[in-house]
Ligand SMILES: NC(=O)C1=CN([C@@H]2O[C@H](COP(=O)(O)OP(=O)(O)OC[C@H]3O[C@@H](n4cnc5c(N)ncnc54)[C@H](OP(=O)(O)O)[C@@H]3O)[C@@H](O)[C@H]2O)C=CC1
């Protein structure tokens with residue numbers, strides 16, 4: 164039985180993750196970390212399930228008092244990083260969906276995992292279809308080096324570009340030569356019009372109400388384009404990946420960054 168702590172239980176992802184844990188015979192929710200409702204239980208909070216599961220505001224207090232195997236982290240970048248690090252320091256294995264960690268933070272977590280010999284999975288996108296989109300894009304980039312990434316999300320999202328777009332760009336970078344795209348003399352009339360520049364490729368972030376999580380990777384070549392597209396139409400799309408990662412994280416003693424390394 165895997166004992167689970169969820170950080171961010173009132174959030175869109177956290178509330179879906181509670182349902183996932185409840186539906187699994189080998190997972191048991193033992194606590195939640197929430198910046199509100201300290202000292203209460205889930206059943207005392209409107210909108211949360213009728214469970215006698217304690218809520219902690221302070222992650223260190225939670226990890227010290229509660230015996231747990233896995234932290235499912237679904238909050239915001241800065242706090243999510245602190246929760247992840249503290250979990251590993253207390254022997255609890257993080258499964259991290261929170262996006263926006265810096266390269267330095269990832270390196271720090273990698274070091275901690277090797278020091279403590281503890282597993283941690285950080286997945287910028289838990290949807291299997293999104294992972295395939297990234298893999299297919301990596302293959303396509305070997306043949307089509309000119310590529311723009313367009314990611315579209317709801318307007319409550321804090322980080323831009325999305326974690327998925329960052330990971331896609333990193334995977335494409337690994338499979339193509341550096342290429343400065345567009346016209347050598349191009350000029351932006353409005354700053355940012357050409358999007359973010361990552362290794363010469365362009366990333367565009369759309370934020371609008373009504374969207375969930377969507378990405379198109381468009382490759383261009385003489386006389387043709389290839390578009391690889393993925394849409395998450397609800398947060399249930401991410402739960403299979405969280406389940407997979409929760410199984411895998413119990414078997415490893417390192418940081419795995421990207422669900423493609425688990426499938
Ligand atoms: N890897 C993946 O597949 C996916 C990753 N994500 C990522 O997961 C994270 C959560 O997404 P989502 O559920 O949509 O976001 P929500 O905004 O719906 O939920 C975020 C939760 O974090 C809490 N929170 C906000 N600020 C803090 C803070 N400073 N300290 C502690 N808790 C805080 C919020 O509480 P409050 O209400 O008080 O603000 C809320 O409960 C994001 O980083 C997002 O990018 C999202 C979807 C898929």
Ligand SMILES: O=C(O)C1=N[C@H](C(=O)O)C[C@H](O)C1
Nearest residue numbers: 262287288320325326327376
């Ligand atoms: O904030 C979101 O909603 C999502 N965040 C992740 C990301 O930054 O890529 C995954 C998915 O796109 C939804």
